[in-house]
Amino acid sequence: MKPAAPVAPPRATIVIAAYNAETTLERALRSAFAQTVPVEVVVVDDASQDGTADLAEQLCRGTPRATVLRQPCNAGPAAARNRAIEAATAPWIAVLDADDHMAPDRIARLADEAEAGALDCLADDLYMVTEDDPAATARRLWSPDDFGRMQITLAFFADANTHGSRGQRGELGFIKPLMRRAFLQENGLRYAEDLRLAEDYILYARALAAGAAFRLVDPRGYFAVYRENSLSGCHSTDDLGALVQADRRLLSTPGLDRSARTAIRRHCREVHKEWVWRRMIDAVRARDLRSMAALWLSPPAVSAALLGKLLEQAWLRGRRRLGLGRRES
Numbered sequence: 001m002k003p004a005a006p007v008a009p010p011r012a013t014i015v016i017a018a019y020n021a022e023t024t025l026e027r028a029l030r031s032a033f034a035q036t037v038p039v040e041v042v043v044v045d046d047a048s049q050d051g052t053a054d055l056a057e058q059l060c061r062g063t064p065r066a067t068v069l070r071q072p073c074n075a076g077p078a079a080a081r082n083r084a085i086e087a088a089t090a091p092w093i094a095v096l097d098a099d100d101h102m103a104p105d106r107i108a109r110l111a112d113e114a115e116a117g118a119l120d121c122l123a124d125d126l127y128m129v130t131e132d133d134p135a136a137t138a139r140r141l142w143s144p145d146d147f148g149r150m151q152i153t154l155a156f157f158a159d160a161n162t163h164g165s166r167g168q169r170g171e172l173g174f175i176k177p178l179m180r181r182a183f184l185q186e187n188g189l190r191y192a193e194d195l196r197l198a199e200d201y202i203l204y205a206r207a208l209a210a211g212a213a214f215r216l217v218d219p220r221g222y223f224a225v226y227r228e229n230s231l232s233g234c235h236s237t238d239d240l241g242a243l244v245q246a247d248r249r250l251l252s253t254p255g256l257d258r259s260a261r262t263a264i265r266r267h268c269r270e271v272h273k274e275w276v277w278r279r280m281i282d283a284v285r286a287r288d289l290r291s292m293a294a295l296w297l298s299p300p301a302v303s304a305a306l307l308g309k310l311l312e313q314a315w316l317r318g319r320r321r322l323g324l325g326r327r328e329s
Helices: 025-033 052-060 077-087 106-116 154-159 181-186 199-209 237-251 258-286 289-297 300-321
Strands: 012-018 039-045 066-070 092-095 121-124 127-129 149-151 178-180 214-217 222-225
Touching (some): 012 106, 025 039, 039 052, 066 077, 092 181, 106 121, 106 214, 178 181, 258 289, 289 300
Parallel strands (some): 127 222
Antiparallel strands (some): 121 178
16 A cells, blocks of 8 residues: 655644634635645634634634634634634744635745745735725735835834824734744744734734844735724724833833834824823713813823814814805715
């Protein structure tokens, strides 16, 4: 009897955190299964309220190196991804959102380049698509034109994530890099489970602070499906506060150079402005005069931004009362 051919080890573990993703998970999984190199797939259902977990079990049943894990309670995408990373065995980690999908050769192309360049993280520019045209290539996250390759520093990355620096949803925190699992392990890097906003940004920033060789390249076939109600587009007052604290912890990292500290402070300040504005709205709704007053003790740049927001709202309301607002034709 002829011995069975040896099974090639997986090049990467594709991590899929899924919450109420019953309508999109099959497309994501099939794009993972279709990769041209051997991969391992770990799906973590984050206590979905629909049929996501059962669908994942059905699609992965009988598929080599496909695992479905279930969270006992909803703990957010960071916790779900961390659980998948703990279960991973391949040398590379690739995160795939449950509503996105990939070209069949994406992992092969990224892994080849990352290994040849001795990189710790390799990200490709994303195609930004909608459900109406999920394979469109006209719109990209970072650059409308090919730029080849660029090395990413912590200062550049923090600035590239400052709100408004790249227009609507253009920040680099949305990238999905191939990450060297050994580098994550050696540096104790995991997603911050107290974050439900910008947990990707903080992980990549911490990797850069730890000395990661990080490169960004032209698109290799990640299709990010944009939705108005996506988790990344919806965040609470507490989410913003947690991100401010995460930036402050990042600033305490030993050995950061001046340019990195300046960029992180700038990012933190912009998030802080949004956080204080949200807190003011909450305080006004609750008629909490003490909280309203306390917000004016924020740093000068934040207080100035708050004053500007309040003046803008007063001006807009005055125009509406005078009948000067926009009228529908």
